Amino acid sequence: MAKWVFLNDSFVAEEKAMLHFRDLSFQRGYGVFDFFRLAGSKPLFLDDHLDRFNRSAEGLHLPLPTPKKELNDIVLDLVQKNDLPGTGIRLSLSGGYSEDGFNIGQPNFLVSQHSFTPPPASQLDKGIRLLTYSYQRQLPHIKSIDYLMAIWLQPQRAVQGADDILYHHNGFISECPRSNFFLVTADDRVVTPSENILSGVTRKKVLDLAKEYFQVEERPVGLAEIQTAKEAFITSTTKQILPVAQIDDKIFARNPVTRKLMGLFHSTYNQA
Amino acid sequence: MAKWVFLNDSFVAEEKAMLHFRDLSFQRGYGVFDFFRLAGSKPLFLDDHLDRFNRSAEGLHLPLPTPKKELNDIVLDLVQKNDLPGTGIRLSLSGGYSEDGFNIGQPNFLVSQHSFTPPPASQLDKGIRLLTYSYQRQLPHIKSIDYLMAIWLQPQRAVQGADDILYHHNGFISECPRSNFFLVTADDRVVTPSENILSGVTRKKVLDLAKEYFQVEERPVGLAEIQTAKEAFITSTTKQILPVAQIDDKIFARNPVTRKLMGLFHSTYNQA
Numbered sequence: 001m002a003k004w005v006f007l008n009d010s011f012v013a014e015e016k017a018m019l020h021f022r023d024l025s026f027q028r029g030y031g032v033f034d035f036f037r038l039a040g041s042k043p044l045f046l047d048d049h050l051d052r053f054n055r056s057a058e059g060l061h062l063p064l065p066t067p068k069k070e071l072n073d074i075v076l077d078l079v080q081k082n083d084l085p086g087t088g089i090r091l092s093l094s095g096g097y098s099e100d101g102f103n104i105g106q107p108n109f110l111v112s113q114h115s116f117t118p119p120p121a122s123q124l125d126k127g128i129r130l131l132t133y134s135y136q137r138q139l140p141h142i143k144s145i146d147y148l149m150a151i152w153l154q155p156q157r158a159v160q161g162a163d164d165i166l167y168h169h170n171g172f173i174s175e176c177p178r179s180n181f182f183l184v185t186a187d188d189r190v191v192t193p194s195e196n197i198l199s200g201v202t203r204k205k206v207l208d209l210a211k212e213y214f215q216v217e218e219r220p221v222g223l224a225e226i227q228t229a230k231e232a233f234i235t236s237t238t239k240q241i242l243p244v245a246q247i248d249d250k251i252f253a254r255n256p257v258t259r260k261l262m263g264l265f266h267s268t269y270n271q272a
Numbered sequence: 273m274a275k276w277v278f279l280n281d282s283f284v285a286e287e288k289a290m291l292h293f294r295d296l297s298f299q300r301g302y303g304v305f306d307f308f309r310l311a312g313s314k315p316l317f318l319d320d321h322l323d324r325f326n327r328s329a330e331g332l333h334l335p336l337p338t339p340k341k342e343l344n345d346i347v348l349d350l351v352q353k354n355d356l357p358g359t360g361i362r363l364s365l366s367g368g369y370s371e372d373g374f375n376i377g378q379p380n381f382l383v384s385q386h387s388f389t390p391p392p393a394s395q396l397d398k399g400i401r402l403l404t405y406s407y408q409r410q411l412p413h414i415k416s417i418d419y420l421m422a423i424w425l426q427p428q429r430a431v432q433g434a435d436d437i438l439y440h441h442n443g444f445i446s447e448c449p450r451s452n453f454f455l456v457t458a459d460d461r462v463v464t465p466s467e468n469i470l471s472g473v474t475r476k477k478v479l480d481l482a483k484e485y486f487q488v489e490e491r492p493v494g495l496a497e498i499q500t501a502k503e504a505f506i507t508s509t510t511k512q513i514l515p516v517a518q519i520d521d522k523i524f525a526r527n528p529v530t531r532k533l534m535g536l537f538h539s540t541y542n543q544a
């Protein structure tokens with residue numbers, strides 16, 4: 001566990017980083033966040049994450065806590081103070097202390113450091129199993145703290161023996177609760193949903209790498225396309241690229257395109 | 273502001289009722305609550321609210337903090353200690369301190385006391401204006417802390433000059449963000465949506481009273497029925513019964529049935 005966090009205007013000991021219950025996150029689940037990892041001690045894709053954090057805050061009508069340059073410096077200071085290479089940094093901005101328990105107050109701003117569990121070798125090797133579920137995240141372009149459905153679905157996911165959920169709605173695939181989703185078609189096109197999703201930073205980096213070697217399509221992806229696809233994978237900050245071995249009853253036996261992209265991503269970005 | 277709250281296992285001074293940022297409400301917007309008012313110093317419809325709070329907790333897979341009888345006693349003790357007649361009591365149960373920032377921990381349980389602003393006389397007299405918006409609350413039967421859409425819509429509501437939002441989806445009306453919705457038809461039937469809503473305690477009491485004088489229908493209510501309705505009103509703990517004067521462009525000129533129900537509700541329940 002980290003020693004320090006940054007809360008509102010100063011560094012405080014992590015165990016003392018408390019919020020009053022009037023905060024609109026506790027009262028009404030209202031807030032945004034972002035999360036990025038350290039490659040060694042260097043924040044990976046920091047600029048993209050700071051930009052997205054600011055866009056999320058603006059999207060929820062929350063005033064930015066600090067200019068981007070200062071936010072960048074706070075992150076670097078925290079990384080240096082905690083000295084925990086290979087962990088992750090979370091930026092959080094809540095709806096703040098609300099007088100009436102409903103309207104936005106002065107937001108509470110937190111920068112915290114967290115260890116995270118990367119996918120085990122068995123998942124990287126064999127791939128994971130996804131369970132499809134009909135649902136559309138609200139305000140999907142904003143990285144809000146709303147994970148009500150994702151957490152509520154956990155017992156059902158476990159009973160079904162799945163590793164994660166794949167959301168679809170009106171016949172189209174969107175994303176997993178904490179990851180973006182890709183298919184590889186029978187003719188080796190790399191396809192990913194373009195709408196009603198969070199614009200993942202890892203998703204963007206993977207698309208940029210994939211374009212060098214494959215035909216890439218960002219477009220609406222029908223749920224039925226799973227049946228004819230050759231491969232599937234998901235992307236996220238903590239998972240980077242993770243192969244999908246099964247979606248409901250559909251099994252993906254081989255994944256050479258996914259392996260190629262995993263190798264490219266690793267050699268390009270994980271050499272800290 | 274109240275002097276005391278009950279946090280987890282003891283009464284603490286309200287200003288010291290802090291939660292650590294690892295709570296799943298701050299991390300992932302995960303939690304439930306309930307809210308009831310005091311008629312004088314007597315909790316109104318306490319049994320209904322305790323039951324619903326427990327149902328909400330179970331619905332979100334959160335362990336109940338304490339048996340119902342003890343919860344009842346905690347509420348009564350808090351009311352006595354704070355001595356703030358005519359205010360409201362909120363029961364909150366969060367997802368708790370999560371080790372990994374995603375899975376449910378040991379929930380944090382809070383009983384807090386809040387003043388609230390009843391509708392001003394002008395709204396009770398003239399009625400409010402609703403703006404319709406296409407949206408369906410997720411897990412609508414559970415009183416979760418998810419008010420992301422409701423709070424996000426506030427600037428839009430204000431620009432449109434409306435007092436509140438009326439959600440509809442696929443052509444059917446559900447509810448307002450914090451109230452249930454009723455129509456009175458041309459032949460004086462009292463109609464309210466039956467599905468995809470939170471089962472309001474005030475809604476239930478109003479239905480019971482209305483049945484004595486009017487034909488009452490709990491059923492799916494089409495958005496188009498607004499155009500032929502004679503009256504509309506909303507119900508909630510803080511608003512009790514509040515007339516609706518306008519929904520988008522539709523104006524309700526008179527409201528004798530609503531007035532009748534307001535009088536019945538007041539004489540039955542507000543004589544503390």
